[in-house]
Amino acid sequence: MSIVVKNITKMYNAQKALDTVSFTLKKGEIVGFLGPNGAGKSTMMKILTTYLTPSEGTASVNDYDTQTETQNVRKSVGYLPEHNPLYLEMYVREYLTFNANIHNTPKERVAEVIALTGLTPEAHKKIGQLSKGYRQRVGLANALLHDPEVLILDEPTTGLDPNQLLEIRNLITSIGKEKTILMSTHIMQEVEAICDRVIIINKGEVVADRKLQELREGQQQTVIVEFDYRVETVALERLDQAVSVKNTHDFIYEIVFKGKEDMRSKVFDFAHDNGLKILQLNQKNASLEGLFMELTSS
Template identity: 75%
Template sequence: MFNEFTKKVNTKNYINLNLSITVLLLFIIFAQNKYMSIEVKNITKTYGEQKALDNVSFSVNKGEIVGFLGPNGAGKSTLMKILTTYLTSDEGSASVNGFDVSSAQKSVQQSVGYLPEHNPLYLDLYVREYLEFSADVHKTDKSRIEEVITLTGLTPECHKKIGELSKGYRQRVGLATALLHNPDVLILDEPTTGLDPNQLVEIRELIKNIGKDKTVFLSTHIMQEVEAICDRIIIINKGQIVEDALIADLGKNLEKVFREKTK
């Protein structure tokens, strides 16, 4: 009888131990997902005979500002379009804020603010009118419009049609649109292309300030921009990741690192 009692106690302890381990593992998985804004695993994308992305893997933590660098045609825009659900990969998986880009597209879109390389704007609309239209698309409260106008420095120009704005202010409209639904992650594809030196400084400062509260993943060809804004770089060349490092750990000229990794 004593042996039966001991057996029952041991069985109960074994079950409790298994439950504790299961709970611990679930907590670890949850904690990892909680602090991971972007997760890319073995992504491959092919156009005809050309591999635009070849088994690409990396992750971006919450609150990081990461520069995504590479020569023209290296695969930067393709990956960004996959992360924002505009394209699907041939192989591999990716998630944004824990939402799978293939099976939870709507949730990904709600989590991401995206500024594509060629900023698509309705030039005949006034700035505020365009933002009201975008708020309707996102089903966002229109009180948010004044917040993003102030945040992006659009106040002096918000009475104009978008077609009357300078390139710098059009980029601000694009950023305001990306921020309108208050996403946790910003994905910016060459956000400072074509800007003059003054506009460059203004947009860089804007992105840096936004990055205090959000995860920012941006592509650019301007090394000074990366050094001024980013915490970390990921370099892609011919569809493959060739460098992933904190800028502080590189210990040498970023332009030199880029040339070495993309020869």
């Protein structure tokens, strides 16, 4: 196992941030770590990266104990915290070279991570000149410098615009082919697009640990579509497997379908047959969102 967490409890004075949390991650998994603000996600991640010690329980990364083998854990983990700490006055290549020296990493690795994270066009710029999307890339490049087997990413897509979000999503997916990734996020679409599995935590306790495929099978899905012209909802209700249709605003519609088949192709065919243009077409897993709301609303 890449990560093993057994009965972790963390107290801040009288406040219990984590309450006997247990889970495991296999090598090569990309796991979404979900929960409302204050649920304990960041605390758990800081324990796994040795920034915090638990009050009770044990955790290991690549078979190294986070309390007794901290240096080996740090060599095994790449960490991108929620508030990405960067030296804005340093140039991208300069910053990464500085951190490579700290890790005793060969200088050749700097060029590798710059290429891997798509930073080549920006490598000559100061970090303070970069967009938030590129600053996140710098943070990911830094986390990858020492070629860790495990990546721990705390809200890696917060504050990004749609284009930046897609770029970072694709980058994480690509990296996840070779590494184990634990990623916290509030964005359900990110979990559905990137992750193999989801762990939901609420009030310091794990309330769900499920594979995404299990949630998709036999459940409902919501397709969000924007046309270039208004459509009568009754026409969309006639689509095969459609359960309900809602015109949210302007020419945007949410269509709930039953079954696990991706129904976006049906919506595309509808638009084509009726001479409509599609301005956006997205899918969200209604069961994941519903499960999250059900387990964290109390």
